[in-house]
Amino acid sequence: GAGxxxxxxxxxxxxxxxxxxxxxxxxxxTALYWYRQRLGQGLEFLIYFQGNSAPDKSGLPSxxxxxxxxxxxxxTLTIQRTQQEDSAVYLCASSNRGGAxxxxxxxxxxxxxxx
Amino acid sequence: AQKITQTQPGMxxxxxxxxxxxxxxxxxxxxxxxFWYKQPSSGEMIFLIYQGSYDEQNATEGRxxxxxxxxxxxxxxVISASQLGDSAMYFCAMREVxxxxxxxxxxxxTKLSVxx
Numbered sequence: 001g002a003g004x005x006x007x008x009x010x011x012x013x014x015x016x017x018x019x020x021x022x023x024x025x026x027x028x029x030t031a032l033y034w035y036r037q038r039l040g041q042g043l044e045f046l047i048y049f050q051g052n053s054a055p056d057k058s059g060l061p062s063x064x065x066x067x068x069x070x071x072x073x074x075x076t077l078t079i080q081r082t083q084q085e086d087s088a089v090y091l092c093a094s095s096n097r098g099g100a101x102x103x104x105x106x107x108x109x110x111x112x113x114x115x
Numbered sequence: 116a117q118k119i120t121q122t123q124p125g126m127x128x129x130x131x132x133x134x135x136x137x138x139x140x141x142x143x144x145x146x147x148x149x150f151w152y153k154q155p156s157s158g159e160m161i162f163l164i165y166q167g168s169y170d171e172q173n174a175t176e177g178r179x180x181x182x183x184x185x186x187x188x189x190x191x192x193v194i195s196a197s198q199l200g201d202s203a204m205y206f207c208a209m210r211e212v213x214x215x216x217x218x219x220x221x222x223x224x225t226k227l228s229v230x231x
Contacts, residue, residue, distance in 0.1 A: 031217060033218060033219075035221075041223065042206060042221045042222055042223040042224050043160075043206065043208075043219075043221040044221075045218045045219070045220065045221075048217065048218045050217065056218060059218070089158065091160065093160070095217070099217075100146060100147065100148040100167060100210055100212040100217075101148055101165055101167055102217070103150060103162040103165060104150075104160075104162070104219060105162070106159065106160035108158060108159055109158055
């Protein structure tokens with residue numbers, strides 16, 4: 001498809017387990033973003049990748065959260081030792097350049113439930 | 116201080132009427148961009164409209180227009196001729212260019228309900 005693809009769409013995990021969330025951006029998009037959206041809340045920035053530049057990790061809430069991106073393609077968000085407060089929808093987005101006027105194109109998200 | 120403030124948690128509008136969703140922002144940057152997104156109950160985030168800080172004209176996209184008042188730091192979304200399908204959450208967002216990171220900072224959103 002032409003849009004941002006995220007997998008899995010839903011993930012239920014036990015507290016303390018590690019999870020990996022995957023994002024496949026729109027082909028040719030150099031910028032990739034991860035956001036978190038708790039139930040009924042706005043979007044919380046986590047991390048931003050732009051080409052081969054160092055990522056902006058300023059939004060990661062703790063060292064249990066990390067993300068990688070291979071070149072300008074797939075990204076993986078990893079949450080270690082999950083906690084119940086990590087339950088949220090994790091949204092990935094991409095844009096075709098890092099300019100001020102480039103809108104973000106979002107995937108449908110991964111709904112993470114930590115039991 | 117919040118960078119994006121949306122003061123209306125919920126709004127109701129009669130079908131076919133116009134509605135304004137408020138957004139104020141806080142930045143010391145001269146170069147920034149303002150965005151509005153729609154999030155239906157299905158959860159997808161749909162880009163609606165963009166306004167650049169240097170744009171002299173208010174942005175318009177079909178039934179959507181942005182009432183940009185730079186001195187007041189407001190970027191209100193106007194939806195004309197509301198339709199039932201406009202019922203959704205609406206998020207205002209800002210990108211501050213000079214910060215070096217191109218992340219968008221989002222407001223908490225306004226839930227719009229269109230009444231038949």
